[in-house]
Amino acid sequence: MNNQYLKKYANLLINYCIQPKKNEVILVSTTTAATPILPYLLEFALECGSHIEFDITFAQQSSIFYTHASDEQLTTLPVASKEKIQSYDASISINAPVESLNKIPNISLKKQKRSDAMRELHQLKMKRSVTDQFRWVICNYPTMQHAKSAKMTLKDYTNFLINACFLDTKDPIHSWMQLKDRQQSYVDFLNQVNELHFLNDGIDLKVGVKNRLWVNSDGRRNMPSGEVFTSPIESEVNGHVSFSYPSQYYNETIKCVDLEFKDGKVSSYSARKNEKLLDLVLSQKNANILGEIAIGTNYNITEQTFNTLFDEKIGGTFHLALGNSYPETGGLNKSIVHWDLITSMATGEILADKKCIYKNGKFLI
Numbered sequence: 001m002n003n004q005y006l007k008k009y010a011n012l013l014i015n016y017c018i019q020p021k022k023n024e025v026i027l028v029s030t031t032t033a034a035t036p037i038l039p040y041l042l043e044f045a046l047e048c049g050s051h052i053e054f055d056i057t058f059a060q061q062s063s064i065f066y067t068h069a070s071d072e073q074l075t076t077l078p079v080a081s082k083e084k085i086q087s088y089d090a091s092i093s094i095n096a097p098v099e100s101l102n103k104i105p106n107i108s109l110k111k112q113k114r115s116d117a118m119r120e121l122h123q124l125k126m127k128r129s130v131t132d133q134f135r136w137v138i139c140n141y142p143t144m145q146h147a148k149s150a151k152m153t154l155k156d157y158t159n160f161l162i163n164a165c166f167l168d169t170k171d172p173i174h175s176w177m178q179l180k181d182r183q184q185s186y187v188d189f190l191n192q193v194n195e196l197h198f199l200n201d202g203i204d205l206k207v208g209v210k211n212r213l214w215v216n217s218d219g220r221r222n223m224p225s226g227e228v229f230t231s232p233i234e235s236e237v238n239g240h241v242s243f244s245y246p247s248q249y250y251n252e253t254i255k256c257v258d259l260e261f262k263d264g265k266v267s268s269y270s271a272r273k274n275e276k277l278l279d280l281v282l283s284q285k286n287a288n289i290l291g292e293i294a295i296g297t298n299y300n301i302t303e304q305t306f307n308t309l310f311d312e313k314i315g316g317t318f319h320l321a322l323g324n325s326y327p328e329t330g331g332l333n334k335s336i337v338h339w340d341l342i343t344s345m346a347t348g349e350i351l352a353d354k355k356c357i358y359k360n361g362k363f364l365i
Contacts, residue, residue, distance in 0.1 A: 093136070198349075227313050232331075
């Protein structure tokens with residue numbers, strides 16, 4: 001990524017996503033691979049009168065950790081982790097992997113144990129987001145490992161990221177404000193709806209959403225973003241859904257997932273590839289209950305990269321998440337799992353209280 005786009009990206013992260021105030025302190029967490037963007041983040045943070053600190057991991061840190069860590073070490077939180085979340089006013093987490101973890105024995109189980117242990121920190125962060133106006137954003141920096149995972153060259157992946165984040169526009173912040181306004185009209189409408197009915201090849205799913213709040217995901221927490229989402233009523237999900245996109249869970253790939261729901265719970269399921277992964281996920285407490293439904297609206301993202309941050313935002317798709325719901329939407333389900341599964345709606349329809357509001361990948365409202 002050249003300096004022009006690095007500067008636009010840093011400006012977007014600081015002045016749109018985080019919007020720091022004078023004397024606030026920002027924590028930036030990433031790897032050494034993202035070093036080129038760090039000076040620009042520092043520059044824009046200082047211009048806002050805020051302070052910025054950096055938490056940088058070295059290239060082989062993750063692979064060494066997951067290869068050699070014992071169960072006790074996997075489930076032990078870093079000493080300063082709580083203090084960081086409690087002390088900083090905002091955080092920027094930049095995913096910049098430099099190596100694959102796929103060949104590490106039992107990596108899925110190890111990452112699940114680590115995720116379970118870190119859940120306490122995630123809950124603390126979400127609580128502070130509500131009570132203390134703690135701001136945070138998760139984003140990507142283009143690395144060869146990202147490109148390999150997406151089956152792209154580094155140049156193509158970099159261009160993909162630039163396009164997905166609207167960095168190729170004259171004023172990326174203005175472009176994101178336009179998306180925010182457009183999505184707000186969808187949210188305002190959906191907040192009045194009692195039931196949604198998703199219809200497509202292999203999909204006939206009814207979901208109760210009465211009095212659940214829809215969220216406008218406008219790029220402030222995930223960059224890029226472009227989706228509207230809520231947590232459905234836990235007992236009001238019925239029907240069948242097939243997922244056209246392959247999915248990943250802790251570095252393992254699963255394809256052609258089919259789920260049947262009855263009164264809110266998965267009643268039967270199958271997968272064409274790696275069904276044992278589905279067995280593992282659904283064996284977790286409350287993972288058989290739907291925690292999220294969402295509709296992707298970022299039409300600058302046109303292809304799958306096997307990174308949920310991007311894939312769930314693809315314009316013309318919708319996705320479901322098994323497991324944990326979002327309390328801010330009114331969701332009640334609690335689980336260590338939150339697994340997004342994505343499917344195309346390019347030829348589908350969505351009915352809201354029996355009225356068609358979405359057809360062939362686009363909202364009609």
